[in-house]
Amino acid sequence: MKIAVLGTGTVGRTLAGALSALGHEVVVGTRDPQETFARSTPNAMGTPPFSEWHAANQHIALETFVDAAAAAELVVNATNGAGALSALSAAGSANLSGKVVMDVSNPLDSSQGMPPVLNPVNTDSNAERIQRAFPEARVVKTLNTMNAGLMVDPGRLGGGDHSVFVSGDDADAKNTVTELLRSLGHRDVIDLGDITTARGAEMMLPVWLRLWSALGTPDFNFKIVR
Amino acid sequence: MKIAVLGTGTVGRTLAGALSALGHEVVVGTRDPQETFARSTPNAMGTPPFSEWHAANQHIALETFVDAAAAAELVVNATNGAGALSALSAAGSANLSGKVVMDVSNPLDSSQGMPPVLNPVNTDSNAERIQRAFPEARVVKTLNTMNAGLMVDPGRLGGGDHSVFVSGDDADAKNTVTELLRSLGHRDVIDLGDITTARGAEMMLPVWLRLWSALGTPDFNFKIVR
Numbered sequence: 001m002k003i004a005v006l007g008t009g010t011v012g013r014t015l016a017g018a019l020s021a022l023g024h025e026v027v028v029g030t031r032d033p034q035e036t037f038a039r040s041t042p043n044a045m046g047t048p049p050f051s052e053w054h055a056a057n058q059h060i061a062l063e064t065f066v067d068a069a070a071a072a073e074l075v076v077n078a079t080n081g082a083g084a085l086s087a088l089s090a091a092g093s094a095n096l097s098g099k100v101v102m103d104v105s106n107p108l109d110s111s112q113g114m115p116p117v118l119n120p121v122n123t124d125s126n127a128e129r130i131q132r133a134f135p136e137a138r139v140v141k142t143l144n145t146m147n148a149g150l151m152v153d154p155g156r157l158g159g160g161d162h163s164v165f166v167s168g169d170d171a172d173a174k175n176t177v178t179e180l181l182r183s184l185g186h187r188d189v190i191d192l193g194d195i196t197t198a199r200g201a202e203m204m205l206p207v208w209l210r211l212w213s214a215l216g217t218p219d220f221n222f223k224i225v226r
Numbered sequence: 227m228k229i230a231v232l233g234t235g236t237v238g239r240t241l242a243g244a245l246s247a248l249g250h251e252v253v254v255g256t257r258d259p260q261e262t263f264a265r266s267t268p269n270a271m272g273t274p275p276f277s278e279w280h281a282a283n284q285h286i287a288l289e290t291f292v293d294a295a296a297a298a299e300l301v302v303n304a305t306n307g308a309g310a311l312s313a314l315s316a317a318g319s320a321n322l323s324g325k326v327v328m329d330v331s332n333p334l335d336s337s338q339g340m341p342p343v344l345n346p347v348n349t350d351s352n353a354e355r356i357q358r359a360f361p362e363a364r365v366v367k368t369l370n371t372m373n374a375g376l377m378v379d380p381g382r383l384g385g386g387d388h389s390v391f392v393s394g395d396d397a398d399a400k401n402t403v404t405e406l407l408r409s410l411g412h413r414d415v416i417d418l419g420d421i422t423t424a425r426g427a428e429m430m431l432p433v434w435l436r437l438w439s440a441l442g443t444p445d446f447n448f449k450i451v452r
Contacts, residue, residue: 112349122347122432123338158451165433192436200433206348207391207426210418211450220452225384226441 004068007078018152029068081107097136127198138173141198230294233304244378255294295321307333323362353424364399367424
């Protein structure tokens with residue numbers, strides 16, 4: 001499948017690498033490829049510059065949001081939550097129309113200090129905002145409840161015996177995403193329901209952030225025991 | 227231990243019965259015992275009237291909030307989230323001072339329709355409101371992330387292999403609550419940190435509610451795999 005991963009951070013790189021390794025034709029999208037390549041120092045989170053990652057992954061092209069989305073069959077929103085709508089607008093409504101948009105973002109807002117709060121929250125979600133802004137896209141929320149390493153290699157923790165959620169209005173789109181998740185090793189994919197259920201998945205981030213702190217590692221995941 | 231369970235709904239009854247069976251001296255607190263006893267029909271949720279439960283649990287006294295709290299060493303807030311502050315005010319600040327207040331409530335707000343949203347949320351929590359309103363109480367948030375049956379009998383699901391959280395500012399109070407949780411069969415008690423981490427636990431309710439709907443049963447729980 002032709003996949004565009006929008007976002008050049010840890011999540012975008014990790015998903016792009018793993019999906020490419022599965023045989024998909026993957027490109028990474030960014031606002032300004034030249035600017036992204038020009039960065040030579042780690043960002044505030046300590047993430048190494050993109051050029052360093054790309055040197056080891058030269059088969060994955062870096063393109064503008066619009067070029068990446070235009071050629072793709074499936075678009076992954078791996079931008080930070082606050083930048084999602086702007087990135088997808090740059091990709092272009094026509095380039096998302098009819099396509100599966102897999103949204104893995106979290107609307108974390110650190111402007112009031114740490115730990116971040118969510119915005120939007122409770123009566124809205126990032127996934128719903130994306131679906132409303134691009135009504136012809138087939139948005140599926142998933143993977144936002146775990147770290148990037150576990151997204152692409154769930155088997156590295158507890159034998160893969162934990163859960164991932166999908167939310168969306170389009171059953172076929174959820175099937176496509178579920179198949180992709182299974183190919184990455186996810187065995188327990190739970191369909192929460194329509195796109196409004198993404199609120200539930202996004203609102204797990206506050207406890208996720210506290211667990212990271214309490215457990216001293218981001219390498220954990222939720223299993224729904226039933 | 228002398229325990230007052232405030233609240234006469236399913237959660238209050240279930241906790242009162244289980245804590246009494248463990249040998250604690252348990253009373254249930256309500257606003258107006260006569261009024262509570264006088265109800266003769268199931269409530270809107272289909273819960274049978276309190277008198278029916280009490281006929282089978284006559285060793286557990288029903289008292290006013292203030293009488294119940296005054297005699298207790300540990301107070302359980304099992305009121306509905308919206309009524310928590312009013313119930314605890316009726317119990318009286320002096321009757322909570324220095325005591326462990328185990329808050330199991332969720333601030334669900336159904337006034338805008340179903341499913342309910344949370345209020346407060348994101349930048350505050352019910353547990354924090356209770357701690358601020360009663361600064362001399364030692365509030366511990368716990369058990370709000372599962373149904374009443376699992377609160378008192380975690381072993382009935384998946385061999386008890388799932389998790390429960392505690393949040394609070396007072397380490398001794400968290401130890402007391404953790405011991406109580408272990409005596410009920412909880413094996414994986416995770417200390418999330420101070421009382422503000424209750425936001426994380428309370429914000430799991432939206433996904434809990436969607437999971438109930440998606441799985442067709444409330445008999446499930448979160449396990450933190452790590």
